[in-house]
């Protein structure tokens with residue numbers, strides 16, 4: 231729906247989506263800092279969180295916040311991310327137009343094909359991190375499984391290590407105008423027509 235105050239701006243994210251995104255991002259960075267400090271015994275970070283026990287408690291509860299916000303993203307993105315079309319395939323084949331200044335890419339929906347893949351990877355790897363983390367927290371005495379759960383927890387986090395910096399770069403420097411989606415939720419109509427033509431057409 232076109233924004234009432236400014237006819238040339240349309241809404242891409244609502245207040246719930248913006249808040250949930252930042253809860254997910256802040257809990258993710260908290261988990262990364264405490265997780266790395268735990269694994270590599272980074273003394274400065276450990277003492278910042280009040281010692282190993284305090285830091286572990288922060289890690290565990292930040293994990294619950296992260297898992298809850300990950301589940302909530304399902305309502306915002308899952309249906310869109312699973313609707314993969316021929317245009318999405320072609321968009322991927324052309325590297326989303328990021329590889330050449332003059333590349334023409336097929337029209338995209340509310341999320342482009344790259345964002346759909348990023349979302350599905352965030353969801354799948356995040357679910358693996360959350361389930362293994364809960365297991366290590368609540369049933370650490372079952373030794374036969376802790377090794378595989380530690381492996382799953384760290385391997386799935388490695389997927390995040392590859393995706394998240396890439397996501398932050400693409401959602402900020404590489405795509406001027408994107409960042410405001412996660413600040414006030416709106417984008418200029420012309421911006422949307424260029425990058426998400428199918429969605430912009432549906433919204434106007």
Ligand code: HEM
Nearest residue numbers: 242254255258345348349352394398401402408409411412
């Ligand atoms: C400071 C860091 C971050 C910035 C600047 C940022 C920026 C953004 C922006 C602007 C969008 C909206 C894109 C659109 O609708 O076109 C977005 C979406 C999203 N963000 Fe972030 N983000 C950050 C951190 C994170 C982190 C840490 C995660 C996951 C742990 C994450 C996961 C997502 C997901 C799943 C979406 C929806 C799919 C997509 O657009 O790729 N973001 N982010």
